[in-house]
Amino acid sequence: MPVQFNLNGVLCVEDGLPPTTSVLDYLRQHKGKTGTKEGCAEGDCGACTIVLAREDESGTAIYEAVNSCLLMLPQLDGANVVTVEGIADADTLDPVQAAMVETDGTQCGFCTPGFIMALYALRKGGEKPTDEVIHEALAGNLCRCTGYTPIVAAAKKACGNAPPDVVGARATLVPSSSYATENQRFSAPTSLEDLAALRAANPSAHLLAGGTDLGILTSKERQPLPEIISTVHVEELLEITETDDYLELGAAVTYTRALPYVKRLYPSLATLITRIGSRQIRNMGTFGGNIGTASPIGDTSPCLIALDATVILHSLSGARSVPLEDFFIGYRETCLGPSEFIKAIHIPKLSSGQAFRAYKISKRYDQDISSVIGAYRVGISDNKVASIRVAFGGMAATPKRASASEAALAGKDWTEETVLAVAAAVAEDFTPLSDHRASQAYRLRVAENLFVRLYRDLSEFEDLTDVVAA
Ligand SMILES: Cc1cc2nc3c(=O)[nH]c(=O)nc-3n(C[C@H](O)[C@H](O)[C@H](O)COP(=O)(O)OP(=O)(O)OC[C@H]3O[C@@H](n4cnc5c(N)ncnc54)[C@H](O)[C@@H]3O)c2cc1C
Ligand code: FES
Ligand code: FES
Structure with missing residues (x-):
């Protein structure tokens, strides 16, 4: 089964790429989305931040910033993915982009798309941008040249007044249960029995939850793990x-x-x-x-x-x-x-x-x-x-x-x-x-x-x- 997801509102159907392809590599090398940067490839710098949008059980839109360097491509199955290329209208910057311009929140610009996406998730979440909340929301993003004061000022300017939002029909994709290439397989069971059966049949497979530990093996160490069983769709x-x-x-x-x-x-x-x-x-x-x-x-x-x-x-x-x-x-x-x-x-x-x-x-x-x-x-x-x-x-x-x-x-x-x-x-x-x-x-x-x-x-x-x- 191919992997299907929405990328900035456009349906993507992917088949044939190794399941351990990092989302960061996929975006940059296969989709030309080079706004998403690679700093460390191990979750530390935030330059690769993208946002996953979904609806919770009550229908509320949730926007979560994640490190694309740690995600494997099939982890996107069924997701709504937003990258820095997808947040501005044709001629209007997103409020966080405009605020970063106004506060001089960028110098060399390498870290900026990552900060923008962390701030975009904060803005869409509607949280009040107190110092504590901003500190927490930006703790995963490093900037080596601007200093954080103007970036914090941008957060204060742009966040805290987002209207309630809906992710809507774009969230209706369902994850496929298996994605395989010649040498690698990524399974995503949805029930406890299926997970137990898969585990029994593949005791050496790597279990994958969020991938914030395991993802380093594929992103940083480039290990072509042959068999991966994802647990995150098991109710x-x-x-x-x-x-x-x-x-x-x-x-x-x-x-x-x-x-x-x-x-x-x-x-x-x-x-x-x-x-x-x-x-x-x-x-x-x-x-x-x-x-x-x-x-x-x-x-x-x-x-x-x-x-x-x-x-x-x-x-x-x-x-x-x-x-x-x-x-x-x-x-x-x-x-x-x-x-x-x-x-x-x-x-x-x-x-x-x-x-x-x-x-x-x-x-x-x-x-x-x-x-x-x-x-x-x-x-x-x-x-x-x-x-x-x-x-x-x-x-x-x-x-x-x-x-x-x-x-x-x-x-x-x-x-x-x-x-x-x-x-x-x-x-x-x-x-x-x-x-x-x-x-x-x-x-x-x-x-x-x-x-x-x-x-x-x-x-x-x-x-x-x-x-x-x-
Ligand atoms: C930048 C960065 C900062 C971090 N900071 C911290 C920190 O401050 N403190 C901290 O404790 N950790 C930290 N971690 C490590 C990591 O985020 C945590 O250990 C996290 O809880 C791992 O969860 P995961 O769902 O991402 O696990 P995964 O990476 O998906 O899996 C981790 C391991 O658990 C196994 N596993 C997963 N689910 C199951 C299951 N249901 N049954 C059996 N085995 C299972 C996997 O096979 C794998 O071996 C950090 C990691 C990064 C990259
Ligand atoms: S590249 Fe540094 S967090 Fe992903
Ligand atoms: S603006 Fe240069 S690293 Fe942040």
């Missing part, structure tokens, strides 16, 4: 279920879709999620992909372990639940069987008296991978530690619970002295590595200090701000 993997006791996120739910739930139920986790990559990354990236990639410095896993989450694994033989802390069995190794995949992540709600906090330590606030992540679910009663679960990322070969530290705190008085005494236990729990992100000594010191931060944060001794003005 059961897209479900979000909330009951009185838990939140369950389908493995293919993106960060952007999950964020309103997470903000309400686990606000500190939401703050951390808004630091995962950029909006472009969060619009595609999923919880299932973050867990599936099994990185010791992935941000969500320590948080979900501290929250006592379980993963629901599925295969043709049925489903099983595994506590997330037992899912990781070694460096980038999981307990997934060859025919299994992650169906959902089940997260208990906080009970009354419990608090959750997560702290991410990285060299840069935005668009950076953690050196250390500390995550804590704490229950305090009568000024004693009634319950405690602590997990860290960046401290071991897997995201891991800090059992000795938990034991050092459990049942103790909730005082700064108790918390300071945890220091010795952290070294019992972890022997971290030194690498380019941080040394062993730094990681240990940070992990100890994060307990103090937790104490001061929960005791409201400090008004913790995440970005400190210079």
